Amino acid sequence: MSDITKYTISIYTENNVGLLNRVSAIFLKRHIDILSFSTSQSEIPDVFRFIVVVKMTESGVKKIVQQIEKQIDVIKAFYHTDEETIFQESALYKVKSSSLFEERQIQNMIKDSHANIVTVSPEFFVIEKTGFRHETEALRKSLAPYGLLQFVRSGRISITKEKMGISEILNTFKQQNKD
CATH class of the missing domain: 3.30.70.260 (ACT domain)
Structure with a gap:
């Protein structure tokens, strides 16, 4: 086979x-x-x-x-x-803003995963991460306990x-x- x-x-x-x-x-x-x-x-x-x-x-x-x-x-x-x-994929993560200021480890997660904050509002902030599927998925799992409001990942570009x-x-x- x-x-x-x-x-x-x-x-x-x-x-x-x-x-x-x-x-x-x-x-x-x-x-x-x-x-x-x-x-x-x-x-x-x-x-x-x-x-x-x-x-x-x-x-x-x-x-x-x-x-x-x-x-x-x-x-x-x-x-x-x-x-x-x-090849790479991109992902966006919308997280409640209180987590950014109250949970110091979120800032470390963003830095350690080479992600970027693309917008901040009083209610939420949005993170952008480009990488391999396992990297964008790992960040999603890490952010989930801190109020992940929305998540979307692109298809592969290559x-x-x-x-x-x-x-x-x-x-x-x-x-x-x-x-």
């Missing part, structure tokens, strides 16, 4: 309505759990990048990438292991360590759209 591995799938697309539903349907039909999902503008104007994190076999991820690339708005899709990428060759593909795409 093949090894189950965590893969980051990068999907370069045109920004068209309905693509997200079609891409997510590919995973849904195959009962593949998406661990993380994010999207943003890519390095090429008018081209967007979806980042999808899944755990599966390499043969399975190859099939998924092939299915994704069949979507009309998809320019190119890639998959990489954690070792082949540089870039590859090696050149993907996507820039040439995207520049060709951009040039074709101008003609």
